[in-house]
Amino acid sequence: MELRHLATFQKVAAVMSFTRAAAELSYAQSSVTGQIKALESSLQTQLFDRLGGKIQLTDAGVRLLPYAEQILALAEEARADVAGLREPAGTLVIGTMESITSYRMPPLLELFHHRYPRVQLSLRPSLCAETCQALRHGVYDLGFLMEQTTGHQGLETVVLAQERLVLVASPSYPLATEQRVTTEALRQAQVLATEAGCAYRELFEAELSTGDGNPVGFLEFGTIEAIKRGAAAGLGVCLLPEMTVADAVRAGELVILPWEVPFTVYTQLAWRQGKRLSRELRLFVDEAMRTMAEEKRQMVSA
Template sequence: MELRQLKTFHTLATTLNFTRAAEVQNYVPSTVTMQMKSLEDELGVKLVDRLGKKVALTDAGRSFLGYVDHILCELEEAQYAVKQSGEMTGTLTISADETLCTYRLPAVLRRFRLRYPGVRLMFRPLSTPNLKQSLREGSADIIFMLDEMKGETGICGEKVRDELFYLLVAPEHPLASQTDLTIEDFNGETFLLTEQGCSYRMFFERSLSQKAMGNITELEFNSAEAIKECAKIGMGIAILPEMAVAAELNRGELVPLPWDLTAVSFASQMFWHEEKWMSPAIEAFLDLTRETFLIQS
């Protein structure tokens, strides 16, 4: 078993794509295929199911990934310890939902890249329901989510910033001029919402259900930008965090409705696996994230 095979397997397990894995490793795709076949032959098990150019980890592959991740982390630690220049090295895989990808993380990624050019950053946007699973499977080192403050076994989390949410409409919307709303005012309205599994969508739907709200239409989007554009042309009521709509609020393109969404505290949070070795690069990214969010406050 060779180190290059382990690196290839780790990259393939991270990207879930033979072509992308070959690009990251600077190989041709056939080399990735050959190394994976050799590794599986030596282990006597299938590590991945091949679905065209894409792959899915088998149960054996998910188990093996944990050990490979530990081996490569130990190697990075050794390289860091003996590197004469003292420059930090290694690879970090970061994942987040679409909203944080767009409005919070670019500043963090840019500052980290400038401060630690020797660390390779791999960024993988994921839908909210898949984020914590990526930590458990070892395909992400750190994830960022908009979520309620709550603990979870096996995962360490930290709030980096409280986030405000609004119900928003176009200035011409019939509800825009009202100074007070009741649940009955939403009868017959259309709500523009994020994908199923999003924590603040679930809270909003739960709160409406508790108030016996009915006769509404829901349109589902996987992009905050799409929700904003549809709300601006009067298609319905959007629920979005302040970070995503600050410019539109300042320009008067969207109007916040007088509806209290503070019953549950939502925050931008970062998470990492409690059993994962905290490499110098991971520690540095967490520290720089805290620093950057403090500046943004």
């Protein structure tokens, strides 16, 4: 096995396209095809199934991928150490979501920009289920999750924080004057929500379900900012992480309604099980944990 063949295999497995892999590696497509065939020949097994215009990893390809990643990461670490390149460098592909990108990532991005300028963070927005799948397939190096469960098949996770969810509405919304808001009252209200697939939206939807088979009528918005604007305009109520509405609540644009959220979600950082974390990946995990701990201390002292 040659390192360049493993690197090409890793890229094809990540993007699931010989054409796209060739473009990203600046190779001719015939070179990519030839390297994969050479690798398959050396291993005496097929690594990809070619089905029409699409490809997918064979069982052998799935088994090879984590080894390829570890070999390539170790080779890069050896190269950097021998060459005396002590400064962290490279590209980290990170699956994330709007709430994390907009409200949690800025301090991390600023830190890496100033302290580790040779580390490039490539953020890929996706829902939690999509992030988990991309991590298992090696498309993402790390991924942020916000879910009720903290154990995910094929992944290793670290819990960064328990995420407080709050129900908010405009100060002029009828429920805003209630001493206590019941779940039954919420069933009669217009609910503004994120797109389907968001973990806390699905938990909220299940809580409001009456069990008669009729779906809960949510008014979906494309972004959290759009949801907040809709709520501030009096269109309805919405359930969001507290960090995303804190500024609007302080400004008096939204108020927190007295409804006790009956479920809990956790912000987590995940990577594929068995994946060897490079120095740069471990650095990101450590800095993410430190940043979240600092945020929690500031909230307690506020």
